[in-house]
Amino acid sequence: MGNPKGFIEIPRKEAGYRPVNERIADFSEVEQILDLSDRLLQASRCMDCGVPFCHWACPTHSRMPEWQDAFYREQWEKAIATLQLTNDLPEITGRVCPALCEKSCVLAIHDEAVTIRENEVALAEQAFEMGLITPQPPRRRNGKKVAVIGSGPAGLTVASRLNRAGYEVTVFEKDKKAGGLLRYGIPDFKLTKAVIDRRLDIYEQEGVRFRTGVYAGKDISAKELTQQFDAICLAVGARKPRDLEVPGRELEGIWFAMDYLTQQNLINDGANISGRRRISAKGKKVVVIGGGDTGSDCVGTALRQRARSVTQVEILPQPPVERTEDNPWPFWPQTLRTSSSHQEGCERLWSLRTTKIIGKEGRVTALKLEKLEWKKENGKMIPVGTGEKTKLEADMIILAMGFVHPMQDKLLKDLKTEYDDRGNILPEQHEREIPVFAAGDATLGPSLVVRAIASGQETAERIHAYLER
Ligand SMILES: Cc1cc2nc3c(=O)[nH]c(=O)nc-3n(C[C@H](O)[C@H](O)[C@H](O)COP(=O)(O)OP(=O)(O)OC[C@H]3O[C@@H](n4cnc5c(N)ncnc54)[C@H](O)[C@@H]3O)c2cc1C
Numbered sequence: 530m531g532n533p534k535g536f537i538e539i540p541r542k543e544a545g546y547r548p549v550n551e552r553i554a555d556f557s558e559v560e561q562i563l564d565l566s567d568r569l570l571q572a573s574r575c576m577d578c579g580v581p582f583c584h585w586a587c588p589t590h591s592r593m594p595e596w597q598d599a600f601y602r603e604q605w606e607k608a609i610a611t612l613q614l615t616n617d618l619p620e621i622t623g624r625v626c627p628a629l630c631e632k633s634c635v636l637a638i639h640d641e642a643v644t645i646r647e648n649e650v651a652l653a654e655q656a657f658e659m660g661l662i663t664p665q666p667p668r669r670r671n672g673k674k675v676a677v678i679g680s681g682p683a684g685l686t687v688a689s690r691l692n693r694a695g696y697e698v699t700v701f702e703k704d705k706k707a708g709g710l711l712r713y714g715i716p717d718f719k720l721t722k723a724v725i726d727r728r729l730d731i732y733e734q735e736g737v738r739f740r741t742g743v744y745a746g747k748d749i750s751a752k753e754l755t756q757q758f759d760a761i762c763l764a765v766g767a768r769k770p771r772d773l774e775v776p777g778r779e780l781e782g783i784w785f786a787m788d789y790l791t792q793q794n795l796i797n798d799g800a801n802i803s804g805r806r807r808i809s810a811k812g813k814k815v816v817v818i819g820g821g822d823t824g825s826d827c828v829g830t831a832l833r834q835r836a837r838s839v840t841q842v843e844i845l846p847q848p849p850v851e852r853t854e855d856n857p858w859p860f861w862p863q864t865l866r867t868s869s870s871h872q873e874g875c876e877r878l879w880s881l882r883t884t885k886i887i888g889k890e891g892r893v894t895a896l897k898l899e900k901l902e903w904k905k906e907n908g909k910m911i912p913v914g915t916g917e918k919t920k921l922e923a924d925m926i927i928l929a930m931g932f933v934h935p936m937q938d939k940l941l942k943d944l945k946t947e948y949d950d951r952g953n954i955l956p957e958q959h960e961r962e963i964p965v966f967a968a969g970d971a972t973l974g975p976s977l978v979v980r981a982i983a984s985g986q987e988t989a990e991r992i993h994a995y996l997e998r
């Protein structure tokens with residue numbers, strides 16, 4: 530423990546966000562950076578608890594007490610080595626993770642948690658600046674080849690771990706650039722894409738081969754993959770969006786969140802998209818259906834595109850501000866979360882079900898909504914319609930109601946992929962010509978970057994154990 534009294538003497542200090550009027554004028558990262566001396570003091574707040582619940586809560590089981598102690602003492606090499614031991618992409622989770630760890634920090638019982646996520650990104654950035662994060666190519670190759678399909682955080686973790694263990698790894702990515710949802714889903718104002726490029730550059734120098742713009746199943750067939758590789762890992766994400774089946778769904782002006790966010794990310798990357806193909810909220814009354822993180826990213830994007838107004842509609846009831854008795858520490862708090870995008874100016878409505886979309890001359894003009902009451906029945910929350918109807922004007926609707934499971938496309942069909950009862954890919958399938966594994970959202974359903982990384986780590990180990998036999 531850097532300073533045994535750190536948690537008593539030093540209050541929690543967050544770097545905070547750039548001022549709203551400044552940040553909504555651009556797509557640059559919203560979060561600021563604390564200066565190094567303040568950051569080291571924040572790391573000294575870690576109490577090195579006998580049972581570090583933060584370590585239990587983090588899916589990669591990060592060793593927070595150890596790396597924060599080394600960080601505070603400015604033992605840079607030890608600190609970054611300890612952090613990277615369990616987290617392959619700390620510069621990314623440090624920016625976008627909801628910090629499951631902090632909600633389980635022992636300090637959070639009656640004080641403010643250690644700023645673990647911010648300390649993580651600060652340490653990673655310091656290590657990059659000092660040249661401590663460098664390519665680690667394998668000393669020798671073992672002659673075995675693995676195809677990883679998909680270059681999101683799960684695919685990247687599998688590829689990097691197996692490559693470092695001596696496998697020849699090729700990552701196939703259907704998009705123009707690698708990164709998956711990190712690049713085309715998460716907006717630049719949360720994660721600047723230069724951060725992904727810097728990591729990809731390291732992976733390439735280590736010997737990972739990236740074949741972008743190649744749709745596995747179409748541009749390279751399942752048969753070719755089977756002939757050319759010793760194992761296949763499906764890290765294809767869970768991209769089938771949940772749709773809204775109500776009258777009026779066919780009207781113009783209704784978009785899936787991913788189509789909307791991807792286009793803005795492409796434009797930020799220099800793409801020229803204009804005319805009818807351009808999805809813009811400029812001057813429009815925008816309604817985002819879905820109150821989760823994807824919806825919040827749409828809110829921030831619409832505000833930056835100069836929407837006239839932005840309203841976010843959620844079917845679930847408004848969560849409480851504080852933990853309830855049946856949701857104690859150290860579990861994830863089911864409390865109200867307000868993102869930087871919400872703070873930028875958006876109305877949030879709760880317990881509303883969309884019953885109809887109204888339009889004029891083929892274009893959306895409004896939504897009809899019914900107020901719901903949530904009742905507990907046999908321990909489950911059940912929505913009950915109250916009959917109370919409202920109408921919300923809208924000339925653009927964004928559907929951000931989550932994703933159901935992976936796109937079960939040609940590659941998966943040709944590989945005779947097996948699914949669980951939610952439609953996600955089973956993690957291991959051996960009864961075929963070569964073993965097929967799966968990692969990340971493709972197996973978990975829509976989840977988090979840190980869970981995709983943890984799943985990638987486990988999958989790399991399973992592939993190694995199988996091919997080593
Ligand atoms: C808008 C949005 C915002 C999010 N924000 C956060 C956040 O702030 N924090 C957080 O922790 N999580 C966030 N998430 C969730 C997080 O991004 C995902 O859980 C994570 O990216 C999943 O990683 P993955 O590698 O499993 O899949 P993905 O990132 O989805 O990557 C799958 C890749 O596979 C490729 N692919 C699919 N099929 C093929 C094929 N046949 N051939 C070639 N390539 C193929 C896809 O093009 C894609 O690049 C967000 C998700 C969304 C949608």
Ligand code: SF4
Pocket residue numbers: 586587588589591616622623626627628629630631645646649979
């Ligand atoms: S990855 Fe997320 S949960 Fe794990 S230590 Fe970092 S911020 Fe915490």
